[in-house]
Each structure stands twice: as C-alpha cells, then as structure tokens.
Amino acid sequence: MNSETIPEGEKKRLEKVGYDTSGKLSRSASFLMSDNRTLLSEKKEKKLEILSTELAVEKYPWVKDLMFKLVSKDKDDYTRLAASSPPRGFFLRVLPGAKINIPVQSCFFIKTKRLSQVVHNIIVAEPESEVHIITGCTTASYVKQGSHIGITEFYVRENATLTYTMLHDWAPEVVVYPRSSALVEKNGVFISNYIALTRVKEINSYPEAHVKDGGIARFYSIIYAQDESFFDIGAATFLEEKGARGEIINRVVSSGGRVVSRGHILGAAKDTKGHMECSGLLLNKKGMIHAIPELKGIFPETELSHEAAVGKIADEEINYLMTRGIDKDTAVSLIVRGFLDTKIKGLPPQLQKLIAGIIEKSSLGGRI
Amino acid sequence: MDKNGYLLEVEDLWVKVESKQVLRGINLRIKKGEIHIIFGPNGSGKTSLLGTIMGLPQYRIIKGEIKFKGESIKNMPSFERARLGIGLTFQHPPSIKGARLENLLKVMGIEEQRIKNLAKRLSLLEHLPREINRGFSGGEVKRSEVLQVYLQQPELVLLDEPESGVDLENIVLISSVIGELLEKNKPIIKRKKSAIVITHTGYILDYLHADKGHVMLNGEIVCSGGPEDVFDKIKKCGYEQCASCLTSSKEK
Ligand SMILES: Nc1ncnc2c1ncn2[C@@H]1O[C@H](COP(=O)(O)OP(=O)(O)OP(=O)(O)O)[C@@H](O)[C@H]1O
Ligand SMILES: [Mg+2]
Numbered sequence: 001m002n003s004e005t006i007p008e009g010e011k012k013r014l015e016k017v018g019y020d021t022s023g024k025l026s027r028s029a030s031f032l033m034s035d036n037r038t039l040l041s042e043k044k045e046k047k048l049e050i051l052s053t054e055l056a057v058e059k060y061p062w063v064k065d066l067m068f069k070l071v072s073k074d075k076d077d078y079t080r081l082a083a084s085s086p087p088r089g090f091f092l093r094v095l096p097g098a099k100i101n102i103p104v105q106s107c108f109f110i111k112t113k114r115l116s117q118v119v120h121n122i123i124v125a126e127p128e129s130e131v132h133i134i135t136g137c138t139t140a141s142y143v144k145q146g147s148h149i150g151i152t153e154f155y156v157r158e159n160a161t162l163t164y165t166m167l168h169d170w171a172p173e174v175v176v177y178p179r180s181s182a183l184v185e186k187n188g189v190f191i192s193n194y195i196a197l198t199r200v201k202e203i204n205s206y207p208e209a210h211v212k213d214g215g216i217a218r219f220y221s222i223i224y225a226q227d228e229s230f231f232d233i234g235a236a237t238f239l240e241e242k243g244a245r246g247e248i249i250n251r252v253v254s255s256g257g258r259v260v261s262r263g264h265i266l267g268a269a270k271d272t273k274g275h276m277e278c279s280g281l282l283l284n285k286k287g288m289i290h291a292i293p294e295l296k297g298i299f300p301e302t303e304l305s306h307e308a309a310v311g312k313i314a315d316e317e318i319n320y321l322m323t324r325g326i327d328k329d330t331a332v333s334l335i336v337r338g339f340l341d342t343k344i345k346g347l348p349p350q351l352q353k354l355i356a357g358i359i360e361k362s363s364l365g366g367r368i
Numbered sequence: 369m370d371k372n373g374y375l376l377e378v379e380d381l382w383v384k385v386e387s388k389q390v391l392r393g394i395n396l397r398i399k400k401g402e403i404h405i406i407f408g409p410n411g412s413g414k415t416s417l418l419g420t421i422m423g424l425p426q427y428r429i430i431k432g433e434i435k436f437k438g439e440s441i442k443n444m445p446s447f448e449r450a451r452l453g454i455g456l457t458f459q460h461p462p463s464i465k466g467a468r469l470e471n472l473l474k475v476m477g478i479e480e481q482r483i484k485n486l487a488k489r490l491s492l493l494e495h496l497p498r499e500i501n502r503g504f505s506g507g508e509v510k511r512s513e514v515l516q517v518y519l520q521q522p523e524l525v526l527l528d529e530p531e532s533g534v535d536l537e538n539i540v541l542i543s544s545v546i547g548e549l550l551e552k553n554k555p556i557i558k559r560k561k562s563a564i565v566i567t568h569t570g571y572i573l574d575y576l577h578a579d580k581g582h583v584m585l586n587g588e589i590v591c592s593g594g595p596e597d598v599f600d601k602i603k604k605c606g607y608e609q610c611a612s613c614l615t616s617s618k619e620k
Binding site for chain 2: 314315316317319320321322323324325326327328330334335336337338339340
C-alpha cells in the first residue's frame with residue numbers, strides 16, 4: 001500500500017466515474033490505482049479477494065497461468081507492451097457460491113501529464129458465485145494528454161454471474177486501448193458495459209467473449225462522440241457450445257466525433273442464439289458513424305440477427321416534443337439522453353441507476 | 369385577451385403542406401370559455417387546421433392571420449405558442465425512440481405527484497418509464513396525449529379525435545378527464561378554457577358543453593351552427609348534403 005492519496009480537488013473526477021471516495025456508498029471492495037501505483041486495495045466482504053496483480057502473482061502461482069490465456073500476448077503492440085511491463089492492475093476472485101450484490105469498485109486515475117498507464121486485471125468468478133464490478137477510468141483535471149492500456153481477462157466459471165461496468169471520462173488528448181476477453185463457462189452469465197461520454201482523442205476497444213454450454217454474454221457500449229474524438233468500439237461474441245447466447249448493443253451518438261461501431265457474433269453450435277443492435281444518431285454534419293455488424297453462422301441450428309440504423313433524429317419527433325413547450329435543444333437532449341440510457345438486461349438496479357445518473361449529469365459537451 | 373373577448377382569431381387562412389393546398393380561407397373566432405367542434409370527412413383539412421394553429425412547421429401559411437390573445441402568433445415556433453397557452457392532442461403522434469414519457473413530463477416542469485396521480489387515473493403508471501408511444505396500443509396513445517395536455521393546462525385546448533380507436537369504457541374515462549380540463553363543472557362565465565375538438569363519432573359531445581359546430585370540406589368551413597344540430601344533420605344526410613347546402617346558399 002502507498003501513503004499517497006488523491007488530492008481533495010480531484011476526488012470529484014473519481015466520483016464522476018462511479019468511484020466513491022467518501023465511503024458513504026456501499027461497496028464490497030475498492031481498488032484504486034494512480035498512474036502506475038496502487039493506492040488502495042481493500043475489501044469489506046469476506047468471500048472475495050482483491051489484490052494488486054503484482055501481489056497476486058506472488059501469492060498464487062496459478063494466477064500466472066490465467067494471464068495472457070484469453071488475450072494473446074502478440075495480439076498487437078499494446079498487448080506486447082503490457083506483456084513486457086510489470087503486472088499492474090488488480091486481481092479479483094469471488095469464492096465459489098458467494099453472491100455479492102454490493103458492487104466492487106475500481107478506478108484507474110492518471111495524475112501525471114503524458115503518462116502511459118499500463119494495467120493487467122484478472123477477474124475470476126468461481127462456480128455459482130455472483131459479482132458486480134464498476135471500473136472508472138479518468139484523468140486529473142489538469143492532465144490533457146496520456147495513454148491507458150488495459151488488459152482484462154475474465155473467468156466466469158460454471159453458473160457464475162459477473163457484470164462489469166466500465167465508465168470512462170478522459171481528457172481531449174488521451175488515447176485508450178482496452179484489450180479484454182472473457183471465458184464464460186457452462187451456464188455462466190457475463191455482462192460488460194462500456195460508457196464513454198466525454199471528449200477523448202482515441203478509444204479503441206473490442207472485448208471478446210467465448211461462451212460455453214448454456215452461457216450468456218451481453219455487451220453494451222454507450223458512446224457520445226464529441227468533436228475531434230475517434231472511437232473504434234464494439235464487441236465480439238463466440239457462441240462455442242450448445243445453447244450459448246450472446247447480445248451486443250451499441251448505442252452511439254455523434255455530435256462531431258467519428259465512430260466505428262462494430263459487432264461480431266459467431267454461432268458455432270446447436271441452439272445458439274445471438275442478437276446485435278448497432279444504432280447511431282448523428283446530430284450534425286461533422287460526425288461519422290460507421291456501423292459494422294457481423295454475423296457468422298457455422299452451424300445450421302444457430303439463430304443470429306441484427307438491426308442497424310444510423311441517421312438523424314426525425315424532425316417529426318422533435319416537432320412533437322416542442323408542442324409541449326420545450327425548445328429544440330431540450331427536445332434533442334431528451335431524445336439523446338433517453339437513447340443512451342438503455343435498459344441493460346440483468347444489471348442490478350443500483351448500477352442501472354448509476355449509469356442513468358452519469359448520463360443525466362453529463363453536460364454532453366455543453367451542446368445540448 | 370383581444371378587445372372583443374376573442375382568445376383565438378383565424379382570419380382568411382390559406383395553408384399548404386408540401387405542394388398541396390390544405391386550407392382555403394379559414395375564418396374562425398373563439399371566445400374565452402367556448403368549445404367549438406369541427407366535423408368533416410377524411411382529408412378535409414381538420415388536422416391541418418389544428419396543426420397550423422399549434423405551429424407545426426410542415427404547415428406553411430400562404431396567406432392570412434392567426435391571433436392568440438389579440439397578438440399574431442403566425443411566426444412563432446410551436447414551443448412558444450405552447451408557453452402562451454396552446455396545447456394539442458395529436459390524432460397520430462409519432463413514437464419517440466429514446467424519450468421516456470416521465471422525462472418529458474419532468475422537463476415540462478410538472479410536479480411528480482401530479483404526474484403520478486393523473487397517470488394512475490388514466491391507467492398509464494406503467495407507461496411513464498417507457499419511450500413515448502413506442503409500442504403503445506391505439507387507446508394508450510390517446511390516453512397518453514390527454515395526460516400530457518391535461519398536465520400542460522393550456523388555455524386553448526386542441527383535441528384531434530381524442531376518442532377515435534378508444535373502447536367505450538376508456539371513452540368515458542378520457543371524456544371525463546377532458547371535461548375536467550375544460551372546467552365543465554364550472555358555470556359558463558367562470559370557464560376560462562377554450563377548445564377546438566375534432567370528432568367523427570360525436571361520443572365526446574355528451575361530456576362537453578360545446579358551443580358551436582363547424583363543418584369542413586376541402587379546406588373550407590362550409591357550415592357553422594349549434595353543435596348538436598350540425599351533427600344531427602351530418603348523421604341524417606351525410607357530408608354530401610353539406611356540400612349541396614353550400615351550393616344552394618351560394619346560388620341564393
Ligand atoms: N405531408 C403531406 N404531404 C402531402 N399531403 C398531405 C400531407 N399532410 C397532409 N396531406 C393531405 O392534406 C389533406 C388534409 O389532411 P388532414 O390530415 O388535415 O385531414 P383530416 O381532415 O384531419 O382527415 P382525417 O379525418 O382523415 O383525419 C389530406 O388530403 C392529406 O392527404
Ligand atoms: Mg385528421
């Protein structure tokens with residue numbers, strides 16, 4: 001542990017990405033990293049374990065075997081960089097049968113200008129367990145440049161449920177390369193949510209899930225792309241065994257930023273079912289949304305579908321709302337916020353509320 | 369208020385939608401507390417008239433004037449007209465992906481308890497967190513329109529077939545809420561709200577004290593009179609008779 005703390009004035013940056021520093025909100029465990037140092041790693045719940053990845057590797061030799069098992073070391077330059085860096089980030093393990101409804105929170109904070117933060121998280125939900133994780137990533141108010149490379153490998157064991165809600169609030173010159181992958185074993189449930197509403201230089205995130213017998217993987221990406229921002233986001237789900245199900249929902253708004261909104265579902269076994277939605281709203285002529293939904297079936301008894309729509313908000317809808325006495329900007333904001341605040345199936349109400357609150361409070365670039 | 373006591377004055381109003389002439393020289397004056405009914409066959413321009421008064425941009429005014437409380441509102445956007453006191457229940461409102469009914473009512477500045485009470489009465493509590501009109505049944509759409517406009521409390525209420533497609537039980541419900549909005553229970557001189565109501569069925573007339581009826585044909589008001597008289601005539605002879613009545617009056 002480190003005696004260093006987050007400056008008082010910067011705490012609200014953390015709060016904005018769901019990390020409670022006051023101790024008032026209920027959290028079953030907390031992990032906080034500032035630049036490349038662990039500031040805090042503590043738990044209130046007996047049936048889970050949270051450690052820095054560095055300590056976990058020392059304590060449990062088998063943790064090493066879980067690293068770069070789902071994400072290949074040689075995937076790209078970022079994974080290679082992570083592989084050659086010391087193992088930072090957190091290791092979280094929820095014991096078999098433990099149902100932990102109070103969320104775990106973690107936060108990655110960049111406080112030094114132009115810093116490159118490299119982390120590797122390992123998360124294991126043992127059989128029959130349940131855990132809900134919030135991960136916030138943000139910069140100090142004065143940091144405008146930097147990079148964040150985050151590898152996360154999820155092991156969702158039999159009949160376990162793991163939800164992972166990632167909230168990003170970066171600065172205009174930050175580049176972000178999360179690389180994550182999940183193994184969802186028999187009847188496991190994995191839900192991954194990604195929310196980024198503020199300006200950023202580039203985010204490139206394409207998590208994967210390998211879903212086994214009767215398992216479920218759902219990915220939600222909620223993006224508001226402002227001027228000068230570039231996002232290449234989405235997810236891939238491989239339905240590898242009988243009865244596996246997958247869902248990918250991308251809700252993207254561009255007020256001037258460019259977004260590639262991807263999704264890939266592979267149906268590779270009997271009775272697999274996948275659905276994808278790539279919807280995009282373009283608020284003006286500056287932005288771009290490129291929806292690339294991909295479905296691939298390699299087994300006849302798979303059922304894959306997608307809906308994709310990119311366009312502007314219909315005038316008819318804005319005109320309708322305006323007859324109720326609200327001006328055009330308010331009408332647009334109402335539609336945009338509602339569009340982003342999508343209901344996430346299987347997410348506990350507390351976390352759904354957290355996301356709704358972040359969308360409601362976000363200035364959305366002060367435009368609308 | 370206008371010096372002659374008119375809340376709304378429509379003078380020689382000519383309106384186009386796209387390239388189609390939908391209104392041809394409409395004249396209509398409504399006093400404070402008055403309720404006017406408009407009858408007319410499909411496509412005669414009834415919805416266009418209400419939409420033009422509300423300020424929906426697809427209705428382009430070619431000629432004429434619309435005054436509300438004595439002032440021209442012709443060039444005002446709809447939200448300003450709403451703030452001045454005009455409200456419209458749509459015949460066919462769009463469904464709105466994203467915007468939740470309760471959030472709209474909140475940004476309209478309506479107090480939560482009032483929303484809940486009326487929603488409960490209109491059996492719309494479960495619809496509040498839903499996206500506006502998305503997947504609502506025909507009757508639910510109409511109830512949601514009445515909910516919104518009731519809470520808005522406009523002085524001039526424009527009701528475009530509020531009861532069409534609504535089952536009998538719900539017509540009673542909707543009509544009683546509309547009756548309340550229009551202060552049906554107050555003595556006439558105390559009533560402040562005025563309305564234009566479009567109806568084909570006439571059911572709603574049993575719940576309102578309408579003052580005047582008009583018949584619209586092909587973008588014109590061709591006949592005005594006591595609402596019951598006008599409606600009875602239409603029921604007996606159909607709109608074609610209105611047309612011949614018009615020609616005969618012109619011949620005279
Ligand atoms: N966007 C449009 N483009 C072309 N024509 C239009 C458009 N909107 C309305 N119209 C036409 O204008 C005419 C008047 O329509 P309006 O909706 O006012 O009729 P209405 O009297 O309300 O009919 P109904 O009883 O069927 O509701 C119709 O012929 C209709 O097709
Ligand atoms: Mg109509």
